Amino acid sequence: MTRTPLRPLARILAARAKGENPDAIERENIRLRHEQMRDKARMRAESRLLILSVAFVMGFGLVGARMASLAASEPSEPQVASHGAGIVAQRADIVDRRGRILATNLLTHSLYAQPPLMVDPQRAAHELAAIFPDLDEDRLLKDFTGKRKFLWIKRRISPEQMQAVHEIGEPGLLFGPREMRLYPNGPLAAHVLGGAGFGREGVRAAEIVGRAGVEKTFDAWLRDPANAGKPLQLSLDLTVQATVEEVLDAGMKLMNAKGATAILMDAHNGEIVAMASLPDFDPNDRPSPPVSGDPSDSPLFNRAVQGLYELGSTFKLFAIAQAVDMGLVNPDTMIDTKGPLVWGRFKIRDFHNYGPQLSVTDVLVKSSNIGTARIALQIGAVKQQEFLRALGMFDPTPVELVEAPGAKPLRPEKWPEITTMTVSYGHGIAASPLHLAAAYASLVNGGTRITPTLLRRDHVEPGPRIISERTSAILRDMLRQVVARGTASFGDVPGYSVGGKTGTADKPLRTGKGYAKDKVIATFASVFPTTDPKYVLVVSLDEPVETSGAEPRRTAGWTAVPVAAEIIRRTAPLLGLRPELEPVADAGVIRVRN
Template sequence: MIRVPLRPLAQVIAARSQGLNPDIVEAERRAAVLRNRRSEERRRAEWRLWLLSGVFLLAFSAVGGKMAVISASAPTETRRAVAGEPIRAHRADIVDRNGVLLATNMVTSAIYVETRQMVDFVGVAEGLASIFPDLDAETLLEKFERPGNFHWIRSEISPEQQQAVHELGQPGVYFGPRETRIYPQGQRIGHILGGSRYEVQAARAAELEGVAGIEYQFDDRLGDPEQIDTPLRLSIDMQVQNATRDVLQSQMDAYGAIGAAAIVMDATNGEVVSMVSLPDFDPNDRPAPQGPDGDLLFSRASQGVYELGSTFKAFAAANAMERGVAGPNTIIDTRGPLTWGRFRIRDYHNYGPELTLTEVMVKSSNIGSARVALQTGTPAQQDFLRELGFFDASPVELPEARNADPLLPPRWSELSTITISYGHGLAATPLHLATAYASVVNGGLRVHPTLLAGATPPTEEDRVVSRETSQALNQMLRAVVSRGTASFANIEGYEVGGKTGTADKPNVGGYAEDSVIATFAGMFPSSNPRYVVVVSLDEPETFAAGAIRRTAGWTAAPTMGMLVTRIAPILGMRPQPEVLVENVPATTLASAGQ
C-alpha cells in the first residue's frame, strides 16, 4: 500500500471556501514549483556554458596571438656552449673611414654526424670523401667507429657542398647554422684586420673570436650584442690603401726587394690613412703561425724593428734648433773623418770643411749631424727621442705592435749619441718613424698613432717643439727633396719634403756589405704639412748611372714620388704653386750656442 502525503488542512479549507477544487489547486502549485526548479536549472546551465565558452575563447586567443608574434619575428633559439654561457653567434661589421666594408658575416653551415642515427657507415664515409677531396674515407670510417655519438666533419661548407650532401640521402648527417667572417678586401688589409676563428662551437651555433689585429683588439666591442648593428669605423681609406699597395708592390718587384712597407698618416691627429706591409696574406685564408707561410703574418710596418738610417738626422736638427744650439744657416764643421776612440765616422762623399745645418741635411752629412748631436748633448738627445715615442712600443690599436719595443743601446755612450744622430744604434718600426715625423712637422704637437676614425687633434699640452722650429725643419726637409739626396721624390705642385735613410742590415758580427734597408720619411705639402709618408724597402737594388744602386735616394725616394702622385688626388689635394719662405738669418755654431 502506497501512502499519499496529506495536503495541509488549511489549504484544503481555503480552496473550498473559494469554491475551488483542492486537487486542482495542489496540482497547479506543484506545476509552478516544477517550473521554477526547471527555470533555475536552465539559468545554471546557461551560465556554465557561457563561462566555458569564455575560457575556450581566451585560450584560443592566447594561442593565436603567440602564433602571430612568432610568425612576425625572426627565428631565435637558445644557444649555449655550456650551462650559463650563451654563444655569441653574431659579430659587428668593420668599415673604413668612408663606410667601405672591410669585414662582415655570411650565413653558412657546418656539418656533423650522429652515429646512432646512421645506417650505412661506409656509404656516408665514401660519400663525404667524394664531396670533400681533403677528407679520406678510411679516416672518416675510423672516426665513426670511435666511442661517442657526435662527430664534427667540417665547420664550414659552401651551399653547393651542402646540396651535394643532401643528395647523398644518408640519415645521421646533419647541418648546423653558422655565421662565418669574410673580408671583402682580402689581403690588401690583412695585417690590419688580423683575422678570426670559431672559438666555441655547438650543433646549432658557433662563436667567432678575433685572433690578431683589429679583430682581436676589439673582440669585446665587435661581439657586444648592444653594438652588433653599429660598425666599427677605422681611419683607413681603402682607396689610398689600394693605391699604396699597388705602388709598393710594383716598386718592390722593380728593385727586387724581399719586403716593403709604407705608411700614410694624417699629420694633424695621427690617424693612419694607409698601412701596407709586403708580402702580405689574405685573412679569409689566414696561414698558420707555425706553417710554411707563417712569415706572411709579420707586419714590417708595425712589427719590424729596424735601424732607420739618416731619417734620424731630422731629429738631431730639430733638437738642436729647439735648444738654441744651431739654426738653419749655422755653420757646422764637417771635416773628417770624425774619430771617437778606434771608430771613424765618414761621409758618403767629401763635402768640404764646413756646411750650414740645412746643407748637412741636404747632403746627408754624417759628420755634420754627429757634431750637432755632440753639441746638443746626450741627455738632450735621450729626452727628445723619448718625447717622440722612441723609448716605448707604439700605442696603435694592434696587439702585435704592442710587443715591438724599440732597441736602445744598453749603454748610451757618447758614441751612441754620435751614431744615433744619423740613424744607427737605435732601431724602431716605420710606424714609430711616421709618428715622430708627424709630431715635428705639424707645428710641433705630439700625435699618437691610431687606426680609429675621429681622432682628437693634439693640444698645446702635447707640444714637443716650437712652431718656429717645426717651420724651419720643414724648409730643410723641402730642400732635401728639391735639391738634395731625395730629388727623385720631387713632385711638382705638392711641395714634398723629407729625408732619405740607408741603413746596413745587421749581420753576424757586424753589418752586411751589400744588404740595406732603404727608407724615406717625408710629408706634403711642406708649407703646411697635412700627410706624413714613410716608405721602406728591404734589400732593394737597381742599376742606374752605370752602377748598382741600393741607397734610399735611388729606391725609396722614387717610390715616394710615385706614391704621392697616386694618393694626393684621392685625398682631394690639387697641385699648387710652391710657397717660398725665407730662411732665418745665418749664425755660427758657437754664437748660436751662447
C-alpha cells in the first residue's frame, strides 16, 4: 500500500512562499490518514459480523432440520458406535399356517465375570456352584484367581438364576442382555424347525443362527432386517401336527418299534400339513450330533426326509399305474401268478399262494410280487426308469430342509431284467417316506406332479402330467379296494373312504450283505377320501412287532395300517373334512348332501 507523506516537500515550499503555516498541511494529512484507517476498520468489522451471522443462521438451520427429521421418523433405540460389524440379534418368528407361533425370541441375560473387579473370588465360586450344579467350584476359583481378565460363565440364564447371582453381591459378576430362540411347543415339529444357537457373541448381544431344519435353510431370510420382522409362515398346522405326533408316539410304543415317521401332505399343492419323526428332541435344548454308531439311532435323525428305506410293496402302485397308462393292461386283465417265478438263479415268491391267475386289481389288492414282476417285464427297464424319474424317485426331494439334499435315493447302477422285476415291488431301491408321499400324491390327484413344500402357498401352478386323469381315477379305485378287502383292511375309517397300499420290507444288515430275518420297515401309503382326494398320509415304522396274538406279527397290515387309520380318524375333522355316512339298510335313513 502506498502511503501519502505527511509533509510533502512541494506543498511545504509553496506554503512558505505564500507565508502560510506548513504544520497545517501535516495536521490535515494526519486527519485524512486516520479517517482512512477508521473506514477500513469499520469495513472489516462489518464483514466479520456478516460472516458470523451467516454461520449462526446455517448452524441453527441444520439443527432445526435435524430436529424436524427426528420428529418425523419412527423412534428407535440409540446404538453405541463401535468398530467392526454389529451383531444383529433380532430374528423373525416362525408361525404355522394359521399364524400360531412355532419359534420366537425371548429376552434373557448372559453371565460373565471380570476377575480383576472381584472382591471375594472364593465365595463367588462357591455360590455360583450352588446356583449352577453343572459348574465346577474348583475350576471357577482357578479362573477367578488366575490371569484371565474376562470369562463367560453362562451363555443364558433364567430370571430366577439372575436374581440369585445378583444376591451374591460380587461386583465382578456381570450380566449382558441378549435374545435367545424359544420354541414354546417344546419337541413339537422339532425336525422341521431344527433349532438355533449362538453364532458371534458379544457382551451386549449375541448372533442367533440356525443349526438345522428350516431355521438353517431360511437363516439369512430370518435375520434380514429388510423383512421388518415379517414372520416365516410354514404349511404346518399346529393342531394337526400335535395330533399326528401323539398318535404316532402311542403307535410306536404299542407296536414295539424303535422309530417311526408320518407325513401328511396336501395331494394337490404339496403342502406338508404335518411331518413327524420319532424319537425326537427339544429344540430348546438341542443335543449334540452323534460321533459314532448308527446315525439313524440319534433323535436328530429325520426319518421322514433323511431315512432311505426299501419301501416294499408300496412301489407296486407305480408299475401298475404305468402299465395302465401305457395301455398294456386294464384293471380286469388277468396276470399269471403261478410261483415261484424263476429268473436265472433268482426265485420270486409271494407271501401267500394266490393261485394261477389274478386280475391287475387283485395283484395290487393281494400284493402279489409275481404278478407285479410280470407287469414290469411288459413295461421294460428303460421306460420303468423314465417313469420313476418323472415321479422324483431318482433325485433328492426339493423340500425346504437343509437335510434334504443329502438324501438322494439309492438305486442300482445296472438295471437288468431282474432289477426291473424286483424294483417293481420295492426291492433293490431305497427312497425316503417323503419321496413316497410326493409320488402317491402325483398319482392320485389327477396325475400331475407335485413338489413337496413346508411353506404356505396361496397359489400353485399344476406340475407336469405324469399319468392321465382316467388312470388316476382307476388307481384311486384300486387303492380303495386294498383297504376294503385287501392287505390294509384295518385302515378303514368310517365316513372317509380311505385307500392305500401296504409295504413290508426286510431291513438290510449293517454289514451290507443280506437282510435281517426278523426286522422290517413297515409302511402304509394312504389317500383320503378316495372319492375326491385331498390328502396323502404315509406312516412308516422301524422294526415293529405286534404281539397281541400267539405269534409276533410284523407286516404293515398289522402294524403301520392301524396307526395310520387312527391318525386319519383324529385329523380328518381337524382338516375340515366332513364324514360321508352311508345309509344303513332297512333303517329308513336317507343321506342328504348339501
